[in-house]
Amino acid sequence: MLLHFTKMHGLGNDFMVVDLVTQRARLRDEQIRQLADRRFGIGFDQLLVVEPPRDPDMDFRYRIYNADGSEVENCGNGARCFARFVRDQRLTHKREIHVETAGGPLTLVMREDGQVTVDMGNPCFAPEALPFDAAEDRPLHRLEVGGETLEIGTVSMGNPHAVLRVDSVDTAPVERLGPMIEHHPRFPRRVNVGFMQVVSPHEIRLRVFERGSGETLACGTGACAAVASGMRQGLLENPVTVHLRGGDLSIDWPGGDAPLLMTGPAERVFEGRIALA
Numbered sequence: 001m002l003l004h005f006t007k008m009h010g011l012g013n014d015f016m017v018v019d020l021v022t023q024r025a026r027l028r029d030e031q032i033r034q035l036a037d038r039r040f041g042i043g044f045d046q047l048l049v050v051e052p053p054r055d056p057d058m059d060f061r062y063r064i065y066n067a068d069g070s071e072v073e074n075c076g077n078g079a080r081c082f083a084r085f086v087r088d089q090r091l092t093h094k095r096e097i098h099v100e101t102a103g104g105p106l107t108l109v110m111r112e113d114g115q116v117t118v119d120m121g122n123p124c125f126a127p128e129a130l131p132f133d134a135a136e137d138r139p140l141h142r143l144e145v146g147g148e149t150l151e152i153g154t155v156s157m158g159n160p161h162a163v164l165r166v167d168s169v170d171t172a173p174v175e176r177l178g179p180m181i182e183h184h185p186r187f188p189r190r191v192n193v194g195f196m197q198v199v200s201p202h203e204i205r206l207r208v209f210e211r212g213s214g215e216t217l218a219c220g221t222g223a224c225a226a227v228a229s230g231m232r233q234g235l236l237e238n239p240v241t242v243h244l245r246g247g248d249l250s251i252d253w254p255g256g257d258a259p260l261l262m263t264g265p266a267e268r269v270f271e272g273r274i275a276l277a
């Protein structure tokens with residue numbers, strides 16, 4: 001069969017987006033890995049799938065797969081592209097779109113200037129939410145990695161994040177420490193790893209080694225997690241601009257039980273059809 005898809009990106013974090021409201025297909029793990037391959041396939045960090053909602057109060061079900069084929073709970077840059085996609089494809093005319101994800105409900109708002117604001121819900125620091133093997137909920141946890149003791153913040157944005165403060169993202173050992181922390185036995189479902197440089201209370205630079213995809217040019221949930229962890233440590237104040245390798249995101253979180261809002265762009269690159277084996 002021929003599957004119609006759209007290639008999109010949010011700050012260079014790139015996606016294959018597939019409408020399974022009007023098309024029928026089932027993608028197996030190995031097919032996703034092949035499609036994600038940048039030489040033998042289409043090439044993407046994540047596959048985003050639009051499905052009809054199971055909950056009648058929601059507009060769509062938003063499913064996310066990493067380049068390694070694993071299904072995950074949340075993707076912030078993908079959420080902005082999802083909002084743009086369902087409107088461009090005329091699957092909805094709404095500006096405020098409610099979606100269900102494996103990590104909980106999200107609200108996506110298309111703004112007049114073309115940017116998208118996502119209500120990402122409330123960051124959760126409880127170790128069991130990631131899950132992370134720790135006796136108590138603390139702003140920083142010690143983690144033994146390759147003979148070094150690191151201090152990491154842990155945050156769930158629906159999906160799991162570890163945040164490590166570094167002096168400079170330019171020299172941060174992302175390629176060395178990223179895979180070791182992602183697969184650390186204290187994170188039984190693996191983890192996304194953020195390397196955060198605090199520039200000022202309202203500005204950080206961030207690189208993220210993503211679970212199941214490797215380092216990406218930007219990670220939306222990673223940006224939210226870094227800001228939440230930085231605020232919890234008293235390093236940051238609301239609002240915060242996050243400079244990622246692919247561009248900037250604005251994060252607005254008053255703290256406490258308030259929802260965290262993420263705002264940024266969503267771009268369409270091209271459309272195509274591909275034969276599925």
Ligand SMILES: N[C@@H](CCC[C@H](N)C(=O)O)C(=O)O
Pocket residue numbers: 013045046066072073074075076077078159160192210211212213216218219220221222
């Ligand atoms: N790129 C994403 C996050 C995608 C999922 C992540 N790799 C995971 O495994 O949790 C974002 O923009 O949030």
